[in-house]
Amino acid sequence: MITLAEENYLKAILSISLNFDGKVSTNAIAGEIGTTAASVSDMLKKLQDKKLVKYKKYKGVSLTKKGNSFATSVIRKHRLWETFLVNNLNFDWGEVHDVAEQLEHIKSEELVDRLDTFLDCPKFDPHGEPIPAKDGKIPTTNTIPLNKLSEGTNGKVMGVTLDEKPFLDYLTKLNISIGTEIKLLEKIPFDQSISIKIVNTKQHISNDVAKHLLIKTN
Amino acid sequence: MITLAEENYLKAILSISLNFDGKVSTNAIAGEIGTTAASVSDMLKKLQDKKLVKYKKYKGVSLTKKGNSFATSVIRKHRLWETFLVNNLNFDWGEVHDVAEQLEHIKSEELVDRLDTFLDCPKFDPHGEPIPAKDGKIPTTNTIPLNKLSEGTNGKVMGVTLDEKPFLDYLTKLNISIGTEIKLLEKIPFDQSISIKIVNTKQHISNDVAKHLLIKTN
DNA sequence: AAAAAAGTTTAGACATGTCTAAAAATTAAG
DNA sequence: CTTAATTTTTAGACATGTCTAAACTTTTTT
Numbered sequence: 001m002i003t004l005a006e007e008n009y010l011k012a013i014l015s016i017s018l019n020f021d022g023k024v025s026t027n028a029i030a031g032e033i034g035t036t037a038a039s040v041s042d043m044l045k046k047l048q049d050k051k052l053v054k055y056k057k058y059k060g061v062s063l064t065k066k067g068n069s070f071a072t073s074v075i076r077k078h079r080l081w082e083t084f085l086v087n088n089l090n091f092d093w094g095e096v097h098d099v100a101e102q103l104e105h106i107k108s109e110e111l112v113d114r115l116d117t118f119l120d121c122p123k124f125d126p127h128g129e130p131i132p133a134k135d136g137k138i139p140t141t142n143t144i145p146l147n148k149l150s151e152g153t154n155g156k157v158m159g160v161t162l163d164e165k166p167f168l169d170y171l172t173k174l175n176i177s178i179g180t181e182i183k184l185l186e187k188i189p190f191d192q193s194i195s196i197k198i199v200n201t202k203q204h205i206s207n208d209v210a211k212h213l214l215i216k217t218n
Numbered sequence: 219m220i221t222l223a224e225e226n227y228l229k230a231i232l233s234i235s236l237n238f239d240g241k242v243s244t245n246a247i248a249g250e251i252g253t254t255a256a257s258v259s260d261m262l263k264k265l266q267d268k269k270l271v272k273y274k275k276y277k278g279v280s281l282t283k284k285g286n287s288f289a290t291s292v293i294r295k296h297r298l299w300e301t302f303l304v305n306n307l308n309f310d311w312g313e314v315h316d317v318a319e320q321l322e323h324i325k326s327e328e329l330v331d332r333l334d335t336f337l338d339c340p341k342f343d344p345h346g347e348p349i350p351a352k353d354g355k356i357p358t359t360n361t362i363p364l365n366k367l368s369e370g371t372n373g374k375v376m377g378v379t380l381d382e383k384p385f386l387d388y389l390t391k392l393n394i395s396i397g398t399e400i401k402l403l404e405k406i407p408f409d410q411s412i413s414i415k416i417v418n419t420k421q422h423i424s425n426d427v428a429k430h431l432l433i434k435t436n
Numbered sequence: 437a438a439a440a441a442a443g444t445t446t447a448g449a450c451a452t453g454t455c456t457a458a459a460a461a462t463t464a465a466g
Numbered sequence: 467c468t469t470a471a472t473t474t475t476t477a478g479a480c481a482t483g484t485c486t487a488a489a490c491t492t493t494t495t496t
Contacts (some may be wrong), residue, residue, distance in 0.1 A: 005483060026444055039484055041445050046482090058444060058491055089332040099326045108317045114307040223453060244474055257454055259475050264452090276461055276474060 002050075004105050007074050008033060009043050010052060011104075013063055014071035023060025069136060073112075076132040078104035079125035080115050086126040087119065093126045093177075094168035127168075128159020128178050128214060144217070147192065147210035149184045155215035156181050162212040171213075174203055182215065220268075222323050225292050226251060227261050228270060229322075231281055232289035241278025287354055291330075294350040296322040297343035298333050304344040305337065311344045311395075312386035345386075346377020346396050346432060362435070365410060365428035367402045373433035374399055380430040389431075392421055400433065 012032040016024045026044070030037045044061055047053040052067035063071060081103040085091040091099075113134070116122075123139040125131055130139040143158045157180045160171065171177065175198055185195040185202065192207035230250040234242045247258045262279055265271040270285035281289060299321040303309040309317075331352070334340075341357040343349055348357040361376045375398045378389065389395065393416055403413040403420065410425035 003482080027442095035483095036485065037444060038446080038486080042483075085329075089329070089336055091328075091332065095328070099324065099329050102324045102326075103321075106317065106320045108320070110309075110313070111303075111307070111317050114309065118307055221452080245472095253453095254455065255474060256456080256476080260453075 002052075002070060005043065006047060006050075006052070007070065007105055009040075009047060010063065010067050010071035011074045011078075013053065013061060014068065014075065017063065023062055025060050029061075072132045072136045072138075074104050076134075077106070077112055079129060079131040080112065080119060080122070082125045082127070083119050083122050083131070084115060092168075092172075094165040094172070096126070097163045097165070124159065126178070127163055128157070129161070129163075141214070142216065143214035145211045146182070146184065146196075146213040146215050147194065147207050149215060149217070151184055151187055153215075153217055154181070154183045155217040157213055158216045159214040160212050161214060167209075167212065170209070174205070175199065175201070176213070182213075220270075220288060223261065224265060224268075224270070225288065225323055227258075227265060228281065228285050228289035229292045229296075231271065231279060232286065232293065235281065241280055243278050247279075290350045290354045290356075292322050294352075295324070295330055297347060297349040298330065298337060298340070300343045300345070301337050301340050301349070302333060310386075310390075312383040312390070314344070315381045315383070342377065344396070345379075345381055346375070347379070347381075359432070360434065361432035363429045364400070364402065364414075364431040364433050365412065365425050367433060367435070369402055369405055371433075371435055372399070372401045373435040375431055376434045377432040378430050379432060385427070385430065388427070392423070393417065393419070394431070400431075 009029065012029050013024050016028050016032060020028075026037045026040045029040045029044075033040070044053060044055045047061075047067065048055045051064055052070065053061045053063055055061040078100045081100045082096045085096040085099060086093055116134070122131055130141070132138045141158055145161075146155075149155065157176060157178055159178065160168070162168075176182075180198060183197040185197055187194050192210075193204060194207070194210050195202060195204050197203075227247065230247050231242050234246050234250060238246075244255045244258045244262070247262075248255045251258070262271060262273045265279075265285065266273045269282055270288065271279045271281055273279040296318045299318045300314045303314040303317060304311055334352070340349055348359070350356045359376055363379075364373075367373065375394060375396055377396065378386070380386075394400075398416060401415040403415055405412050410428075411422060412425070412428050413420060413422050415421075
């Protein structure tokens, strides 16, 4: 049986793997989960014993096939629940993360299958993040982070890669949501901040914001 | 903060209180939860410290106002989730208990409120059990267990008081569900078993089954 | 390549919740 | 009303998951 804490570690390892490649470091996991490196070390040994990760002391960790499958399943559940919360219970996209963090650990394959059907098998969650299918396949998009676009490019916001309320509230204030048309006007070399046009209004945003916006160019 | 284990103890104490009156015994709780009397003793001390129960060694336990309020809230959540699972995810009424046991511990008042609204503020769950309102008030019914009816009485099944798959599956096999019209034909003094008429078919059921069927007489 | 800094692991402790076995209190029986 | 049976509590142990402090690797700097 896999515990709640173990699921959270696997999910954290997968999240980090998706952004950086190579082995995942103890500190990175500690940062993601909000715990100490010592606790992570302890847990990695346990996950190793359960063949959920491949781990060499001081050398970082990676998921086994089995570990990857569990982690993917947790992310699938998280995103399906977020979809339910926003689509059916009228939660705002910034309010669903904490509740989904709890719901993702409910154990029932039947429940997930039926929820998926109920929601019409969505491919993306309310933040535009891909929802892994039952078989673990993750829908792909040909999107690029806004900060990688070149000046003058037009595109549409397809997703955000940060699920935190302050960030999402700020986007809402900027009138940015999934589907918003954006034109990149100017990139400032000094701080990598950028000017954009949204529905005929000029806005200026930092690189930290831009890098979390996934754009599909027209 | 109240933990998952504590919630389960409070719920168990409330369940037992509803069926028998007076103080609740350690053994009864152990039986309900499926643990040992020793574990119950330990936990009662902790619940006492948190002012969730009133407890005198060897003398049984009862819920404080605060404890009762938590326990009622857990039951509210359990029954709302069961309603969702049956009404919206097309689960059978015998399949929802275990999943609802997990869902009832999700912490978010907002979630419960919105789920309640989504379901149209149901007063009874798929088993006919009353769903406590947000303020803790429990809808009442003037129903009696089938085994307490007298011969010749007609009535309608309004609820069942046992949420276990083998029992519910058996009812389904007998063609009994919420709303079924039943006539009590004969009570056998020897074993308290009874003969009933359901949609013009005669059936014979044990007292153990009859006592868990709540009937509203015509 | 040695010293310093950064990252990681171990050791020991603690909190939660569980268990078994033994002791104590209560209730029932003769 | 004293013994026996039942119920309940305590004592001590264990598993999980966390933490701090100290020790140990690895990487970076000089």
